[in-house]
Amino acid sequence: MASDTGPAVLPPDSHVHSQWSWDALAGSMEGTCQRAVEIGLPAVAFTEHADFTPWSLGPGEKIPGEWRQLVSDGVLTPPALDLDGYQDCLRRCRERFPGLRILSGVELSEPHWHCGRAAALLRDGGFDRVLAAVHSAPAGTGFTVVSDQFRGQAPAQVLRGYLAETAALISQFDAFEVLAHIDYPVRRWPQDARPCDPCEFQDEYRHVLRTLAGAGKVLEVNTKVPLHPLILTWWRQEGGQAITFASDAHDPAALAAGFADAAHMAEAAGFAAGPRDPCGPWGRNSFPA
């Protein structure tokens, strides 16, 4: 469908990072709110990183200078979220942008490996929106970021491992609302490999989607790379009830990037904005699946 006839109102951006995420070096909560008002976005959720898993850097891996203080013996330990600073900033932005709905949030990395820390953060944070996602994978005696796995494994193996770990997360940890970026490894799919065809991984995707639907959770449509429409079709067929939209922006300019196309795709797959709360997740429409 043409992308120049966007929806009347863009969906809320339910997954955005600001300067309170340790890896968002160009992040700005205030700048993102300003941008949201400019483009007519109804709501934005600042879902800052809570990355509990330290990861080993790959051989020769380059990192921004700001992160060097986080590295010891080749292992990068992400810092804890500064909850007080984050909440103060959120309050200031809500005062300054009264017409914009600003949701608090967090993106929990591998919370099923860190249940105690995740539970403590959720208790202290009282977040409006809780995302969960896998970003890391076991490697040797430690862990690595998922994208590093492409160095030593076939792409199909990386994606299968990712989906299996994601299913484990859903089964072992319940205190979240939305599964973020189900297709995360596709972002770093090797350019010299055959393009990723989701049909080759249909069983694995469907297993994750069925587990997620059974747990009553929401599937995120992350626009960093366009989600393949088949995955939304499978989500509906497996009983999925709701979706959110996510730019996963780490700077204000990327807010709601790709949302018009994503909204069209979601409508074609059988989802629509909720009639009561324009800031909430989209639900199923009457489209016959």
Ligand SMILES: [Zn+2]
């Ligand atoms: Zn993420």
Ligand SMILES: [Zn+2]
């Ligand atoms: Zn994110």
